[in-house]
Amino acid sequence: MTLTNLLPTLRLTLPDPLDRDRWPEYTTATTQDVVIAGVSLLRLAEWCSTPCLHTAAAVIPGTGGRPSETELTSVVVVRVEAVSARPDGGLAVRIDGDLDLVAAVTAEARLIGRVSTVRNTRVRIGAAMLELPGDVRAGDLVTVPIAGVARLHDVDPRRHPAAEAAPTATPDAPPSRCGR
Template structure:
């Protein structure tokens, strides 16, 4: 358990920590963003729209964070489009179907704003991927979700089943 989990108001002065081995090399958590090799995921979403994908060098296991020369991983940035709270279960609908992407939902994090609300169990999308996110999420919030391998924008599907094919749509 982290300090920001116990005292969420601390997120105003220190970022939620990340599990480095689940993110690309040279990933840095910021108060309201994740920056990967000098690329702000919040800015990427502003430029490309959502969903969007950032791919970068993976971390070589057991090296303390050294970048791999030949392995890459991705991070998906997606927007919350609907929130359903039913019988104590919180379900977020996203602007992308993550069915074809091997994401690490427990490492999903809110970007583009700072939340000081306590975290709560949450299910993501149609697959009902289990995670823990701030209780004050609203429609329009951005989430960054790391993947275990390379994902492409084409792997993401809109809620009507159509593949995305380029930056934005």
Template structure:
């Protein structure tokens, strides 16, 4: 257990620690941001919108930060789009990224954009397109997110491998062509 978990008020002055072996090369945390290979993920969202990704060399496991010459890793930034509370009191969180085709390391999921001093709580990350009465739970996050999370908050998470935006984005789907219009134009 980390000091910022025991005393969440410390998050406003020291960042939550991250596991350097799971993030891309040269990743560091601040109280409100994650910086990957010199690129602020908050600034990346300002430029690219959410969801967005940043890919760099992966870290060789067990080396506490030495970049791999062969492997890649990706940092994903996504926005919370919906929060619901189940009858048992579990928070169900939907985000604007598709996580059904990738395997993010959700143990490293972290709030960026603001420093929360609320205690952490368990939450279920659900697929946004699932049934509201019986949502498809991607994973239950045990004590990893502050209890005061809200719609619009940004979350950053690492993922092994090199991803393209099309792997996580709903808005980058290839539209179907209207065959009637195409044949009429000929």
């Protein structure tokens, strides 16, 4: 249990701590964002829309953040589309991506883009259970590290190979830098 879990109002000035072994190299948290080697996940979501992925060198566990020379890890940013109450008192959250096909490290899920001072609650996203602030709402951004490398079509059902049969852009349109 962290200090920000015990006293959520501290999130206004103190970012929730990260488990360095679960995030890519050079990952830092701010009160509203996660930055990986200088790449703001908030800016990435603005630029690429959601869901989006960022992949970088994994951290060698137990080294205090030393990057691996051979292993990679990914981070996904998804947008909350809807929130509803579950009968057990938790929340059911629908997102614009799919976490069920990747090795999402759900214990490290975090809200980005705004600061919540509400206590965390159990949230079901697909088959996964995570802890997010109890005031999570449609439009919020959530980021989750992924053990290993994920591909965009693993987290975005619209980009699944079966969905690629119908082209969405004209043949002479320039390719996007974010895979859209």
